[in-house]
Amino acid sequence: MFVSKIELQNFRNYETLSAELGSGVNVFYGNNGQGKTNILESVFLCAIGRSFRFSKDADLVMNGRDNYSVSLSVGDDITNDISIKYRTGQQGLPAGGEKSARVNGLYLRRLGHLMGNLLSVIFSPEDLEIVNDGPSVRRKLLDIVISQIYPSHYFDLQQYNKIISQKNVLLRDFSTEKSGLSELLDVYNEQLSAAGSRISARRLLFSRELEEYASLKNSEISAGEQLSFQYYSNFFTVSALETDNFEDYSKKIQSEFDEILSSRKTREIERAHALYGPQNDDLLISLSGMDLRRFGSQGQKRTAVLSIKLAETLLLYKHTGRKPVLLLDDVFSELDETRCSLLLGSTEGFQTLLTTANLSELPRKVRDNAKIFFVKSGTLKLI
Ligand SMILES: Nc1ncnc2c1ncn2[C@@H]1O[C@H](COP(=O)(O)OP(=O)(O)OP(=O)(O)O)[C@@H](O)[C@H]1O
Ligand SMILES: [Mg+2]
Structure with a gap:
């Protein structure tokens, strides 16, 4: 186009x-x-x-x-x-x-x-933030490209963000004396687990493809250095399923998410804040087994970031034609x-x-x- x-x-x-x-x-x-x-x-x-x-x-x-x-x-x-x-x-x-x-x-x-x-894909000198900055930059990277391929991802994020803010308001003002609050928290958690598991499933699956493409690009100009990603989440541990099926992944993640949200409900109330969910997910980027952010040189970081952007470009093309x-x-x-x-x-x-x-x-x-x-x-x- x-x-x-x-x-x-x-x-x-x-x-x-x-x-x-x-x-x-x-x-x-x-x-x-x-x-x-x-x-x-x-x-x-x-x-x-x-x-x-x-x-x-x-x-x-x-x-x-x-x-x-x-x-x-x-x-x-x-x-x-x-x-x-x-x-x-x-x-x-x-x-x-x-x-x-x-x-x-x-x-x-x-x-x-x-x-x-x-x-569209934007390349800019600020892309180094993908490696150097906090997890939100990497989540944004994934979310922007995934939303272009699967617009439903964008709506899941919108829905999730709306409910997580409502949940945080509820947790901040939570009182066991007021009736109905605990039930309302359960309703929010149910909605969060549905949208949240779809969000993480998409990101997890996409990050695997991104790894495959980005590591190929990276090795084109840095022979012998292996770029790899590890998807990190604090509410599920799905390592590998038999298939790459999105529905299977979201179901599996959802059952773990439900379990955490109910077993840690009291803890979230004590902390007055939502502690678990895709709002904390991250993509850990390594080069030949070492954490790129902590140990990579400027040049290695630049090459990795360029490879990631090129991978994003090729995957958009692959998925949409x-x-x-x-x-x-x-x-x-x-x-x-x-x-x-x-x-x-x-x-x-x-x-x-x-x-x-x-x-x-x-x-x-x-x-x-x-x-x-x-x-x-x-x-x-x-x-
Ligand atoms: N809302 C606005 N109304 C009027 N001018 C604006 C507005 N926002 C930004 N500008 C002007 O746009 C210009 C910056 O544009 P831009 O960022 O595209 O510059 P650039 O040509 O890319 O420069 P550089 O080479 O420094 O990156 C500045 O002169 C700025 O004052
Ligand atoms: Mg400019």
Whole structure:
């Protein structure tokens, strides 16, 4: 799939923009702070409904305006166009503002239905956080790619997060004197165990595939070093079942989750907080048996992270039969020659939107075949 046209209004530093893209490599180059990353952000927004910088919608609205709109034309059998509109909270509107999305001209009742219409993977220097930061970054990585393949995962997460906040409020104000609270906790636990076991089952199964693909990519440029993942959870111990069947896994995980939630109910009440569930899951990343986060060198971490992103790209393609649009934000300045050729070799044939402050740092092969835009203060000029 490829984005053939981007139209922006009042988005970040773009008052209006209409740009036609090529189906291969598109380069956005210019000085710092001119709006290169903002272009990638607008495309990613149409893929998963929010900014990859996790900015609030109000921050995406051009300063001094009260709404933004992003529209993409897409070359694909299933998706032709996607648009997102947002208006800031003001009198008569909800405090968080109003956001709506359309796909192929049809209004989406829930924003989550965007998932899977535009497939996209973002590569950026911040990807090192996947190795260096806490578990939530790795859960997010898994959840974003899984939701694009299985939109139901996104709705499970929404449902789970809603109930876990309600459960935490209940646990905080829990009193054995008030009647009905213990029963309400049981109701919450039942709902959490249903959605939570599906969430962990998806992540666990996907992490195995990711390991397979990422370790292959990793070994392409670091012979002999074995990249491996171990899925960690504090509420189930399913190691391996006979099958790779999602339903079998979620059932097995659910029975362990039910058991923990009921046997540790008193403990959660004492601690006044939900202690067990996929909100604590993690993906432990090792290289040749050692914890990459603690013992890996910068170079080993960069190679691992690039391999993980490439694996994500290939798995999206494998599962959907559609090639995701790749967004490469300033990555070439960080890559040495070997990693650069791994990236280029693995992503040929995928539409790529890339940003750089310095055209000369791009490999010749990329420059020669690209559509190149010069970005200055929220305007694009084709060169
Ligand atoms: N809501 C907004 N309204 C107006 N301008 C904004 C808004 N949000 C960000 N900007 C402007 O957008 C510019 C940053 O855009 P962007 O992050 O795309 O830069 P860039 O070209 O990628 O720069 P770099 O090379 O430093 O990464 C800044 O000038 C910033 O002031
Ligand atoms: Mg940038």
